[in-house]
Amino acid sequence: MSVCAAPAPLATWAWQEAGERLVAPPAVEAATPYSGWSTAQLLEAFTAVVPPHRPDPGLTLALLTAPWQGEALMHLREAADSLRQRLCGETVTYVVNRNINVSNHCVQHCSFCAFRRDPDEDGAYWLQAEDLEHRALAAVHAGACELCLQGGLNPAATLEGSQTAYAEQLLQGFLRLAPGLHLHAFSPQELLFFADQDQLPLAQVLRRLQASGLGSVPGTAAEVLSERVRQRLCPEKLSARSWVAVVLQVHAAGLPSTSTLMAGHLEQPADLAAHLLTLVEVQAAAAAKGLPGFSEFVLLPFVGQAAPTVLRQRVSRDQPDRSAMLELTALARLILGHWIPNHQPSWVKLGLDGATEALRWGCNDLGGTLMEEHITTMAGARGGTAQTPEALEAAARSLGRPVRRRTTLYGHP
């Protein structure tokens, strides 16, 4: 356990527990005991891991570095698909929701981000009350059951000098306009920013936002939970340990969150192992305490087309490598196993055809209709910004699978 003090807004218990739950990237030697294992043995080992057991870091690294080609790749897909079938059944789910990116003003400069702007820069925007009202009413009209709110870190977004009060006002306004809509809002980075700017304990910010209607939290800003990758990818962003600490506090407040992984850039298999095993540890913590944990896992392939030049040149790929992302979809399904049953591909990043194919590689959910999306689209994603329920249902049926609408938390609307 690390003895360094928690950053001010975080509870000491969460900071300490985050130090225990955050898994470090395993060293190459950790996989040595599994070096003689066949890919079939690796697949069998993972499908046998059931709670309270967790995958071994060395075994996880061995799975992530195994040569998945030809017949082995086919067996990997089948194992992931079969685990999906056992945990979630055949039905594909989706949610009718509206995504609203309130503003792209942001004080940080993540190396992959084509969304952020300084306030006086070309393309900067900040939606005001009338725009927000119009969007919320359109969501209700379209039968949405969820509004998803995320945006940049905008120091000017205050009410009477308070970020939290501004966020409360946003949530309360949406609830007045669209009572009954589930408000899925504010990434761990945004929540920590509110607490930091207002010099308030995070627990207090969470209580106030919950009282204003916050129903769950997007598990974005996780990127890859490996400090060595974050140093290059997003050095200004909250650390991996802080992300875990915020999420532990979110769950402790009684709020579920999603979990995400942004992959296909600078990360190595050991970083992916650290990330996925950390998600398992956080989910195990929630389960042990009887708290809501992660409702789903979403793989977010890196889109480089409009990303800042340095990272774009290092990755030298504008669109995700679909084959690599499908392989990772299957591997994540096996590693997260019984701990996180719901897996969702990103149709914004992979296109609806890619997301449909991911339903054969371990995914059981097609995400939301979104109605609009700016963050990934400004990065150059080609998947579009909206899907109709009919399009998502047709995608599921094209595989001969039944399909149903769901709520944010996978209930029946």
Ligand code: SF4
């Ligand atoms: S990813 Fe988020 S925090 Fe980072 S620069 Fe973009 S908007 Fe800001």
